[in-house]
Amino acid sequence: xxxxxxxxxxxxxxxxxxxxxxxxxxxxxNPNRKTLDGKVVATLFFEPSTRTRLSFETAxxxxxxxxxxxxxxxxxxxxxxxxxxxxxxxxxxxxxxxxMRHPLEGAARYAAEVSPVPIVNAGDGANxxxxxxxxxxxxIKKTQGTxxxxxxxxxxxxxxxxxxxxxxxxxxxxxxxxxxxxxxELKMPExxxxxxxxxxxxxxxxxxxxxxxxxxxxxxxxxxxxxxxQDLMEYERVKNVYTLKxxxxxxxxxxxxxxxxxxxxxxIDPDVxxxxxxxxxxxxxxxxxxxxxxISKVMGIKS
Amino acid sequence: xxxxxxxxxxxxxxxxxxxxxxxxxxxxxxxxxxxxxNQITLANNLDSAKIGSKGLVKISDRALEEDxxxxxxxxxxxxxxxxxxxxxxxxxxPLVLPDEIREIAHCGNPNCITNHQPVTTRFFVIKExxxxxLKCKYCEREMKFEEVKLK
Ligand SMILES: [Zn+2]
Numbered sequence: 399x400x401x402x403x404x405x406x407x408x409x410x411x412x413x414x415x416x417x418x419x420x421x422x423x424x425x426x427x428n429p430n431r432k433t434l435d436g437k438v439v440a441t442l443f444f445e446p447s448t449r450t451r452l453s454f455e456t457a458x459x460x461x462x463x464x465x466x467x468x469x470x471x472x473x474x475x476x477x478x479x480x481x482x483x484x485x486x487x488x489x490x491x492x493x494x495x496x497x498m499r500h501p502l503e504g505a506a507r508y509a510a511e512v513s514p515v516p517i518v519n520a521g522d523g524a525n526x527x528x529x530x531x532x533x534x535x536x537x538i539k540k541t542q543g544t545x546x547x548x549x550x551x552x553x554x555x556x557x558x559x560x561x562x563x564x565x566x567x568x569x570x571x572x573x574x575x576x577x578x579x580x581x582x583e584l585k586m587p588e589x590x591x592x593x594x595x596x597x598x599x600x601x602x603x604x605x606x607x608x609x610x611x612x613x614x615x616x617x618x619x620x621x622x623x624x625x626x627x628q629d630l631m632e633y634e635r636v637k638n639v640y641t642l643k644x645x646x647x648x649x650x651x652x653x654x655x656x657x658x659x660x661x662x663x664x665x666i667d668p669d670v671x672x673x674x675x676x677x678x679x680x681x682x683x684x685x686x687x688x689x690x691x692x693i694s695k696v697m698g699i700k701s
Numbered sequence: 702x703x704x705x706x707x708x709x710x711x712x713x714x715x716x717x718x719x720x721x722x723x724x725x726x727x728x729x730x731x732x733x734x735x736x737x738x739n740q741i742t743l744a745n746n747l748d749s750a751k752i753g754s755k756g757l758v759k760i761s762d763r764a765l766e767e768d769x770x771x772x773x774x775x776x777x778x779x780x781x782x783x784x785x786x787x788x789x790x791x792x793x794x795p796l797v798l799p800d801e802i803r804e805i806a807h808c809g810n811p812n813c814i815t816n817h818q819p820v821t822t823r824f825f826v827i828k829e830x831x832x833x834x835l836k837c838k839y840c841e842r843e844m845k846f847e848e849v850k851l852k
Contacts, residue, residue, distance in 0.1 A: 502817055504815060505814045507838065522840075523840070526841070
């Protein structure tokens with residue numbers, strides 16, 4: 399079993415999080431290096447996620463490493479009934495690190511337990527996606543100059559959205575103030591509010607988006623998916639009031655930045671894209687530098 | 702009086718008393734008594750002044766390990782466990798909630814890896830805000846004890 403795996407954002411201390419972000423800053427300044435020369439990275443995608451896979455693979459290639467793997471389960475041996483344990487052992491004969499995406503929750507923790515090489519979790523079902531969380535933190539720090547004492551508005555599907563749950567965990571080190579804006583059906587679950595109370599994190603809740611984020615430094619939008627709703631009439635109503643439009647930004651703070659894990663459906667009107675407060679495309683690009691930092695860290699390479 | 706007699710009937714071993722009647726067979730199951738070769742006496746639906754109706758288990762020639770009695774704490778926190786040697790109670794075993802439980806339960810999350818692959822389940826026991834919850838080590842879901850299925 400490898401001790402260097404990254405499965406969940408809570409595996410990293412505050413110091414480790416900050417070190418990753420520092421390292422990512424270095425990669426942004428100079429992304430093309432040869433530190434992975436001669437190394438092999440496996441990208442095992444048991445479910446397709448082209449966006450995440452391309453980001454990891456580009457990170458490896460820019461570090462001079464090589465890639466093996468598969469991009470969906472149909473082409474992998476698991477479709478022939480091989481256990482995850484056996485797949486991981488087989489691949490670890492060839493690769494120095496495994497980047498893994500899996501539709502089942504807990505798959506990454508289990509893989510990290512049985513794997514002789516480090517595992518990087520690129521998403522396990524609805525559970526964790528730590529490289530997304532770290533690139534969110536990187537984007538926040540880069541645009542605000544700090545992670546400390548920020549007002550952060552989380553908007554949309556707060557019930558099922560794993561990115562917002564992980565973001566709460568990660569930001570808990572930095573004294574944030576949260577506002578949770580969600581329709582009744584998709585409200586923040588009680589266990590995360592308990593988490594906030596236990597860590598002395600201030601939060602408030604609202605159900606309307608408009609005029610509710612004027613003191614925010616970060617507006618973190620998430621996808622509101624149709625299949626989450628029992629009542630489709632309610633979905634139609636929510637879909638419209640949770641669409642961010644350019645004119646809603648008039649009274650927002652000058653330093654406000656809008657983030658979204660992408661892909662968006664219709665939570666952000668395209669008329670916001672040209673506003674300088676829109677940051678979601680740069681946010682996605684930051685993923686590359688953060689993933690270079692993560693792979694370097696789990697492989698013990700000084701950057 | 703009745704209790705004294707039953708305890709006295711066992712020469713060496715373990716007596717688990719004051720098990721709520723509807724939990725008796727869960728206790729049997731988590732201790733894997735169905736495959737045990739020891740002499741075992743089960744009694745159920747006995748009158749109890751404290752809990753109305755109780756069950757009782759006597760296992761000859763086996764002193765339960767601490768991790769086994771701690772598992773009982775999850776199911777029957779008010780049970781009484783006595784270790785018997787030569788007809789005497791030599792130890793009253795306090796029930797302590799374990800910090801972690803292994804193997805004895807299935808995760809309540811159908812999308813959890815442990816329900817699809819041969820993985821030994823592990824749960825952290827969380828005691829806070831007056832309630833007990835279990836957190837699956839793998840899928841990281843928190844659930845109430847009633848939400849997991851005992852094996
Ligand atoms: Zn689980």
